[in-house]
Amino acid sequence: MLQSAIYTLVGFLGSLLYGYIVKVTKQYTFALSYAIIGASFLIIALAPNMTVITFGMAFGGIGGSVFLPIAFGTILEKAPSQSGNLAISIAMVGTNLGTYLSPYLLAALGNLFGNNSSKFSILISGVLMLALAVFYFLIRNIFKQTSEVKIEV
Secondary structure, three states: OHHHHHHHHHHHHHHHOHHHHHHHHHHHHHHHHHHHHHHHHHHHHHOOOHHHHHHHHHHHHHHHHHHHHHHHHHHHHHOOHHHHHHHHHHHHHHHHHHHHHHHHHHHHHHHHHOOOOHHHHHHHHHHHHHHHHHHHHHHHHHHHHHHHOOOOO
C-alpha cells in the first residue's frame, strides 16, 4: 500500500516538472520514459526486500508521470488539427484494450516459458518496456535526422 502511495506522490512531483523534463530531454523524452518504467519493473521484479520495491515504485512514478502526457501530446501533434479529439479517443481505446489484454498476454508468455509467477510477468514487462525504449530511441533519431535534411533548389 505504501508503495502505491510513493508511486503516486513521485508521479505528482514528476508531473510538476514535466515541462522542464521535456525541455531537457527533447525528442528523447518518450524513449526515456519507456526506459525508466522498464527499469522500474526490473527493479521491482528482482527486489530482495520491500525497501528496494519502494525505490522501484518511486522510480517508476517518474517515468509514468512523463509517459502519458508525452504520448498524448505526440498524438495531438501528429493528428490533423480537426481530428485531435478522435485521435485521443482512439488512443484511449487502445490504452484500455492493452490494459485489459496485458494479463492474458503475459500469462501466455508465462506458459510459453513455463513460469506463471507474478515476478516473471513483471520481469517480462520490464524487458519489453526496455526493448520499446530502444526501438523508440532509434525511430526518434531517424525522424530527427530526416527533418534536419535541407533541400536546396
